[in-house]
Amino acid sequence: MMSLFSLTLTLFLIMDPLGKVKQFLTILDGIPHRRQRFVIAREMLMALVAMLVFSLLGEYISAAFQVNMVTIFISAGIILFLTAIRILFPKQEHLPRVPGGEPFLVPLAIPMIASPALLATIMLFSQAEPFMWPMISSILMAWAISSFLLIFSRPLKRLLTQNGLLAIERLMGMVLVLIAVQRFLEGIVLFVADRQ
Amino acid sequence: MPIYQMVLTMLFVVNPFGCVPIFVSIVKDFEPKRQRLILFRESIFGGILALILLWAGKGFLQSIHIEDYAVNLSGGILIFLVAIGMIFPESHKPVKEKNTDGPKKEPFVVPIATPLLAGGGFFAVLMNLVNVAPMFDVALALVITWLIVIPVSVSAAYLQKLLGKRGLLVLEQLMGMMLTMLSIQIILGGINKFLDQDYLTFANFLISG
Numbered sequence: 447m448m449s450l451f452s453l454t455l456t457l458f459l460i461m462d463p464l465g466k467v468k469q470f471l472t473i474l475d476g477i478p479h480r481r482q483r484f485v486i487a488r489e490m491l492m493a494l495v496a497m498l499v500f501s502l503l504g505e506y507i508s509a510a511f512q513v514n515m516v517t518i519f520i521s522a523g524i525i526l527f528l529t530a531i532r533i534l535f536p537k538q539e540h541l542p543r544v545p546g547g548e549p550f551l552v553p554l555a556i557p558m559i560a561s562p563a564l565l566a567t568i569m570l571f572s573q574a575e576p577f578m579w580p581m582i583s584s585i586l587m588a589w590a591i592s593s594f595l596l597i598f599s600r601p602l603k604r605l606l607t608q609n610g611l612l613a614i615e616r617l618m619g620m621v622l623v624l625i626a627v628q629r630f631l632e633g634i635v636l637f638v639a640d641r642q
Numbered sequence: 643m644p645i646y647q648m649v650l651t652m653l654f655v656v657n658p659f660g661c662v663p664i665f666v667s668i669v670k671d672f673e674p675k676r677q678r679l680i681l682f683r684e685s686i687f688g689g690i691l692a693l694i695l696l697w698a699g700k701g702f703l704q705s706i707h708i709e710d711y712a713v714n715l716s717g718g719i720l721i722f723l724v725a726i727g728m729i730f731p732e733s734h735k736p737v738k739e740k741n742t743d744g745p746k747k748e749p750f751v752v753p754i755a756t757p758l759l760a761g762g763g764f765f766a767v768l769m770n771l772v773n774v775a776p777m778f779d780v781a782l783a784l785v786i787t788w789l790i791v792i793p794v795s796v797s798a799a800y801l802q803k804l805l806g807k808r809g810l811l812v813l814e815q816l817m818g819m820m821l822t823m824l825s826i827q828i829i830l831g832g833i834n835k836f837l838d839q840d841y842l843t844f845a846n847f848l849i850s851g
Contacts, residue, residue: 448707456706515849534752535723574849609750613687616751623720624703628712631836632848639845 453571453584459625460526460564463592465533465615467599468608469558473549483597485548490593492555497568497585502578504569515573516640519633522566527626529563533619559592567629643775648783649790655767656759656787658794664758664821665798666805667728667814668749677799680748685795687751688759689788695760696768696781709839710766714832717762722825724753728818759791763828 448456474482500507508518572581595602603611669677703713771780805813 452705452707459706531723534720535727613751617691617756619752620716620720620756621706623716624708624712625706627716627719628708631709631712631715632844634836635839635841635844636848639841642842 457588463595465618489554493559496560523630526563530622652787684754687755692760711835717757718829725821
């Protein structure tokens with residue numbers, strides 16, 4: 447259905463590492479720098495596992511819950527849309543509440559990187575794709591780039607400055623709204639085509 | 643197409659004069675000096691964004707499979723949300739809770755630079771112009787347009803003094819209403835394009851390809 451490049455780019459945009467640099471640094475504040483890199487790498491690995499699980503088992507999960515493609519398209523669109531709206535119109539600093547101390551699995555791996563929006567999209571693409579390998583390799587590529595960027599989030603912040611990061615965050619929010627609306631409409635297209 | 647004609651088309655779509663009252667209501671809670679700065683910064687951002695869209699927009703959207711009706715609909719929905727926020731402002735408790743540093747409550751990129759200035763409609767016009775005129779001319783027309791847009795936007799900061807507090811509140815409500823209508827029109831345009839497409843072909847492309 448989509449080229450490898452499109453898949454990778456879409457997944458990368460939904461992972462949105464650049465828009466999350468600021469939140470990552472806030473959450474990791476107070477942990478020694480060297481340890482931070484280790485934590486980020488570990489969390490990214492956990493997120494990768496979640497992504498691969500949903501990519502490989504997505505079909506069975508949706509069969510178990512008896513949901514069809516139309517449903518997944520539309521719900522992926524809605525979740526992504528609400529995520530994007532929170533980026534574009536922030537109410538307050540809404541960092542996920544977690545037990546204190548070093549983040550483990552929550553909130554960095556899930557829900558920040560392997561977010562519900564990303565997992566739903568992965569489920570969707572894996573089912574729409576006739577072959578497994580393009581999907582797996584695009585997940586790996588998007589993940590690798592994101593991990594690289596996040597591991598270097600401290601120098602990245604220095605390079606882009608606070609405002610630069612904020613601008614990128616907002617622009618990414620716009621792109622996410624576009625992707626969300628597109629997914630939603632694709633769901634409607636499938637729905638109409640099913641009826642015809 | 644001659645450049646002045648392109649400039650006129652762009653001005654008509656960006657509609658900086660129509661946007662001025664909207665800008666006034668968006669930035670009304672800041673000091674006049676700050677307002678000028680915000681408006682200047684946002685219109686520059688809008689211009690940069692428009693240039694980026696002109697140069698890479700189409701390729702980017704195509705590579706993540708975003709159709710042009712989705713561009714219309716997203717822009718429309720975002721403008722709608724801004725408009726609703728103007729008509730039903732959230733909790734009128736003093737906005738002066740400046741416990742955080744950095745531009746947070748301040749409009750930053752969204753909603754002035756995009757989708758109000760460089761939005762979906764403007765993007766569509768840029769794409770049409772690229773088809774009828776050389777890229778360089780379109781870019782030049784864009785820069786000239788923005789030389790007009792920037793001072794007009796910044797003038798919003800002065801309009802506020804003219805209107806006074808009550809005037810501003812009335813203006814905000816009215817502009818919210820107009821903006822709602824504008825957004826619905828954009829959304830309907832998107833729905834129109836969406837309905838025109840060939841469902842079955844697209845559905846087949848989506849599922850198997």
